[in-house]
Amino acid sequence: MNTFDVAAIKADFPILQRCFNGRKIVYLDSAASSQRPEAVLDAMDTYYRTTHANVHRGVYAIAEEATRLFEEARHAYGRFVGAPDPAHEVVFTKNATEAVNLVAGTWGRANLGPGDHIVLTEMEHHANLVPWLMLSEQKGFSIRYIPVDRSGWLDLSDIDALLDGAKLLGVTLVSNVLGTLNPVAELAALAHAQGALVLADGAQFVPHMATSVTALGCDFLVATGHKMLGPTGIGMLWARRALLEEMPPFLGGGEMIRDVRLDGFTPNEVPWKFEAGTPPIAEAVGLAAALSYLEGLGMDAVRAHEIALTGYAMDALQHAYGDEIVLFGPDGPSNRGGVLSFAFKDLHPHDISQVLDAEGVCIRAGHHCAKPLMRKLDVSATARASFYVYNDEQDVEALVKALGKADELFGIG
Amino acid sequence: MAGLEDLYREIILDHYRNPRNRGELPVPPAHRTEGFNPLCGDEIVVYLSVTDGIVEDLRIGGQGCSISQSSASMMSAAVKGKTTAEARRTIATFKSMMSIHESTLDTSAGLASDPEIPEGVSSEDSGLDEDPSDELRPPSEAELTALGDLAALQGVVKFPVRIKCATLSWNTLAQGLDEIATSA
Numbered sequence: 217m218n219t220f221d222v223a224a225i226k227a228d229f230p231i232l233q234r235c236f237n238g239r240k241i242v243y244l245d246s247a248a249s250s251q252r253p254e255a256v257l258d259a260m261d262t263y264y265r266t267t268h269a270n271v272h273r274g275v276y277a278i279a280e281e282a283t284r285l286f287e288e289a290r291h292a293y294g295r296f297v298g299a300p301d302p303a304h305e306v307v308f309t310k311n312a313t314e315a316v317n318l319v320a321g322t323w324g325r326a327n328l329g330p331g332d333h334i335v336l337t338e339m340e341h342h343a344n345l346v347p348w349l350m351l352s353e354q355k356g357f358s359i360r361y362i363p364v365d366r367s368g369w370l371d372l373s374d375i376d377a378l379l380d381g382a383k384l385l386g387v388t389l390v391s392n393v394l395g396t397l398n399p400v401a402e403l404a405a406l407a408h409a410q411g412a413l414v415l416a417d418g419a420q421f422v423p424h425m426a427t428s429v430t431a432l433g434c435d436f437l438v439a440t441g442h443k444m445l446g447p448t449g450i451g452m453l454w455a456r457r458a459l460l461e462e463m464p465p466f467l468g469g470g471e472m473i474r475d476v477r478l479d480g481f482t483p484n485e486v487p488w489k490f491e492a493g494t495p496p497i498a499e500a501v502g503l504a505a506a507l508s509y510l511e512g513l514g515m516d517a518v519r520a521h522e523i524a525l526t527g528y529a530m531d532a533l534q535h536a537y538g539d540e541i542v543l544f545g546p547d548g549p550s551n552r553g554g555v556l557s558f559a560f561k562d563l564h565p566h567d568i569s570q571v572l573d574a575e576g577v578c579i580r581a582g583h584h585c586a587k588p589l590m591r592k593l594d595v596s597a598t599a600r601a602s603f604y605v606y607n608d609e610q611d612v613e614a615l616v617k618a619l620g621k622a623d624e625l626f627g628i629g
Numbered sequence: 630m631a632g633l634e635d636l637y638r639e640i641i642l643d644h645y646r647n648p649r650n651r652g653e654l655p656v657p658p659a660h661r662t663e664g665f666n667p668l669c670g671d672e673i674v675v676y677l678s679v680t681d682g683i684v685e686d687l688r689i690g691g692q693g694c695s696i697s698q699s700s701a702s703m704m705s706a707a708v709k710g711k712t713t714a715e716a717r718r719t720i721a722t723f724k725s726m727m728s729i730h731e732s733t734l735d736t737s738a739g740l741a742s743d744p745e746i747p748e749g750v751s752s753e754d755s756g757l758d759e760d761p762s763d764e765l766r767p768p769s770e771a772e773l774t775a776l777g778d779l780a781a782l783q784g785v786v787k788f789p790v791r792i793k794c795a796t797l798s799w800n801t802l803a804q805g806l807d808e809i810a811t812s813a
């Protein structure tokens with residue numbers, strides 16, 4: 217039973233109709249940023265053409281409409297991730313990176329000091345690493361790391377010792393390099409038993425499968441609009457309302473205050489307390505359209521498609537190239553997101569992606585903002601293909617074929 | 630749109646498959662300098678043995694893509710046995726070949742140009758101070774001819790993201806020569 221009509225989905229994405237060298241592009245870099253369907257582009261365009269005004273300020277009709285659309289988007293995202301209080305628990309930021317910086321700069325600044333420690337993993341994206349490194353330089357707490365084992369899983373053999381007395385566990389739900397789907401619900405239970413809070417990086421998870429913050433058991437969840445069919449310039453932090461209320465404000469300015477005097481200010485209620493200045497309004501409208509598009513497909517179907525396609529790709533690559541291709545990360549597509557990092561013969565990832573580009577196939581080459589993990593894998597870079605709702609078996613075939621061209625050109629090994 | 634054949638010329642692939650002067654030299658007496666491309670993590674190590682102002686020997690270590698590896702290989706062949714002054718001149722000529730086109734890329738390269746890489750970033754990123762007048766002066770025909778095999782790397786400028794790959798070993802060599810000059 218295949219209810220997932222990829223051809224129809226593809227047709228919804230104008231950019232995927234674009235041709236290079238007479239071929240439609242094969243876009244396999246959605247882990248870096250996805251594309252947007254017509255519905256998202258239209259929603260933003262219509263918003264700007266008919267409704268735009270600043271939010272939370274004007275009493276005139278379009279300002280009220282804009283405010284309503286903006287707050288509806290917040291609510292929609294809250295529901296999308298299963299927030300208990302969707303209207304008050306979602307903070308819009310610029311991207312996932314800023315959402316982590318918000319947690320570090322408010323909760324972290326208020327709660328971490330000398331003698332404290334937090335726990336991260338070796339597979340964190342720089343976004344969930346550097347903000348903590350920066351804060352630890354200032355506040356003098358230490359950071360422990362859950363190691364990654366050879367097969368791409370977190371090595372949990374020392375987890376009790378690592379978490380003992382920790383204040384926070386920061387962990388990615390899906391690795392953007394290895395694809396590993398981490399057992400965050402179990403880790404959250406262990407962390408909570410130690411009194412630690414849990415920050416889950418959902419940048420590669422929320423776009424791809426049904427998300428429930430209560431089932432995950434996390435206290436903070438960050439994600440980013442542009443990886444889930446939405447626009448750039450909007451990120452989402454979800455946190456429990458009680459936690460948000462305890463946290464000091466982040467950036468200062470308009471919108472985040474209830475009152476300002478020359479000798480002080482009273483912050484606004486949550487979540488607006490964390491949204492200084494004019495927020496990403498059109499982006500929120502676009503995000504809401506992206507969420508309804510995804511909900512229209514059904515997140516379970518999105519995930520089923522991803523597992524099927526990732527499995528197909530793993531098989532196809534191994535069938536075509538055997539030992540000459542090394543796939544990083546766990547075996548079995550249901551243990552991973554739609555991210556496939558690989559090494560191919562002795563070819564450098566830059567050369568691979570350059571040749572693939574000439575074949576119209578867009579993949580990523582580089583360190584994927586995870587340099588500590590690259591060191592652990594003992595590579596300087598990997599080539600990475602990643603899949604989303606608009607990818608199909610033909611895209612995978614194009615990848616397999618284009619790799620053959622790279623092999624022909626470099627002719628070694 | 631620039632084609633792959635502009636980038637991967639046969640001579641480049643040959644140097645990639647059969648790198649010249651690959652290896653190490655004992656340090657000391659040789660001098661060791663590391664270069665790093667922060668964008669992709671590629672590393673080049675240049676071992677230099679300079680006696681009486683002559684690059685008597687050099688070896689290349691590290692790892693990287695075909696462009697950085699072949700550029701390093703060609704570089705080693707080009708400067709081995711030369712005086713340090715000649716080596717510096719070759720570096721300047723090569724680097725001007727890699728940058729003259731950069732200013733014209735905006736208009737000519739279209740999709741191939743990479744807005745992420747502002748002009749001149751390759752030299753800034755290596756942390757080296759270079760004389761900008763040298764960078765901007767286009768190489769003469771005679772100088773290009775003198776580059777020999779190296780002229781094959783000219784196609785790289787059509788792929789702005791890859792320019793840093795081509796210049797990595799040269800920046801490292803320049804740094805090594807500077808270090809030797811100041812320690813002498």
Ligand SMILES: Cc1ncc(COP(=O)(O)O)c(C=O)c1O
Nearest residue numbers: 311312313341343392417419440
């Ligand atoms: C796992 C992970 N976390 C965080 C981010 C950061 O997202 P953004 O650049 O939108 O802040 C990314 C995106 O590259 C990611 O893959």
